Amino acid sequence: MLCRGDKIAYLRRRGVRIGARCDILTSAANFHLGSEPYLIEIGDEVTLSKDVNLITHDGSSRVFRGRIEGSCRYGNRFAPIIIKDRCFIGTQTLILPGVTIGPDSVVGAGSIVTRDVPPNTVYAGVPAKFICSLDEYIEKYRERMVPLSATSREELRRQLTLHFWGEER
DSSP: OOOTTOHHHHHHHTTOEEOSSOEEOSOGGGGOTTSOGGGEEEOTTOEEOTTOEEOOBOGGGGGTGGGSTTOOTTOSOBOOEEEOSSOEEOTTOEEOTTOEEOSSOEEOTTOEEOSOBOTTEEEETTTTEEEEEHHHHHHHHHHHOOOOOOSSHHHHHHHHHHHHHSSOO
């Protein structure tokens, strides 16, 4: 299977399960492809922003694994990461092993997700904590949104510069 230029096809070939209509804006390397990409599942209509990292293992055992009988040279603590349908994961978020992000959820930029995120919620921070429900977030969003009708990047620029600066730039 050829994957040149098709990040999603490449990730699927490596074992990541990815649903339909996803935007994977982060690097394929951030799926820690030297490790266990086959422990990652992503639902439909998910957006992973730039520099999102998904880690399915705990590498700290390198310090002490020689002290534990039966330790594997690759470590012994692994867990899947599951991101359900219609989620948005903000820039520079780190998702740790064993985390499930519930459907229709938002994780804010720069978060470190150490525990499950329930459906229909917004989480953010270090570590990520509950901010509000998705419905509350939608209401806040409506209050701050800029009304736009752009269908091209050029038209978007025109509308935004008029809105914010009162002139086209």
